[in-house]
Amino acid sequence: MAPSITGTVSVRDTTTQAPRPTNGGSNKEHLIGYSIDKEKELKGTDKVAPVSYPHYLPVWDNETERYPPLTIFEHYEHGKDADPSYPDLFPKDKAQIDEITPFIGSEVHGVQLSKLSNAGKDQLARYVAERRVVAFRDQDFADLPIQEAVDYAGYFGRHHIHQTSGAPKGFPEVHIVFRGADDRTGANFLAQRTNTITWHSDVTFEKQPPGTTFLYWLDGPTSGGDTLFADMAQAYRRLSPGFQKRLHGLRAVHSGAEQINASLNGGGIARRDPITTEHPIVRTHPVTGEKALYVNPQFTRYIVGYKKEESDYLLKFLFDHIALSQDLQARVRWRPGTVVVWDNRLVAHSAVFDWEDGQRRHIARLTPQAEQPYETPFEE
């Protein structure tokens, strides 16, 4: 049951971006600074369109929103039950599927996600694991009552409640990505940095990070604000057998502390105490059995048992490998009505802040948690 939000409610820009890493990563400080009053001031003038989904505007409760640590739970992976010929997800002659690249990314027309049976949802989980990220067009998801969207995604795993991000009032399990129409932090940010790319997998500092993850469009610029995805299984396969073998057995520490500090420093909230968690550097997918790299510059801090220089060096290599290999990446262009579903165990992703004309960008994420990452032995 969602706690009610009372007390001081503030509305600001939100992204999942954490502050500078302590290792060789290349991520950015988070982009902050939205004020609802400014947007209200502009509203009613011809400078800015009204918010399409005002009930999805992010709020924070600085005073009362506080949660105990997340507990371990038994995750049921529905993708394991899927018929791999996808008869319920893609009934005959209904769906048009366009592969964005051979390995990663599909764009689907003609399927209404909200209407899927449980068999269809099982197949969705599996299909997304196969394709890594899928953009479903012309969806009614954003128009459903928020509770229905929440219930829908809850089929795939226990909802993650984000430690810092804004959420629609009364729905802390919905993570909101928002940049207001008055927002100038992007320009300010780019005055200090050369780009806005922040590769990450979501909340990898948690003991049970997300699996099948949903992001759906509410408002956005006419062009720009795409999302980048990198195929982490393909990134693993591109390495030589000798190098793959070296990575097996290594574990890395992921930290959520810097994200919490950045939130508190910016006047935001911390819903839980910060945690760090060790995960294997190579994890295995529970449905497909594929191995994938599982490190990211946003949250991975160091390799357990390595000296600092060794750890920084190896992590930098892996972060660069992911960021520079555009031949294992897909770029998803948003359109009204789009729902993007990805498997957070198999991709890294990054927002692209490349529009400068003050248009609003507003997206909602539902983030079912999955199993504790595990590793299976290296195979020649």
Ligand SMILES: O=C(O)CCC(=O)C(=O)O
């Ligand atoms: O804004 C985006 O394109 C992606 C945001 C993001 O990283 C997320 O919601 O997990």
Ligand SMILES: [Fe+2]
């Ligand atoms: Fe993210």
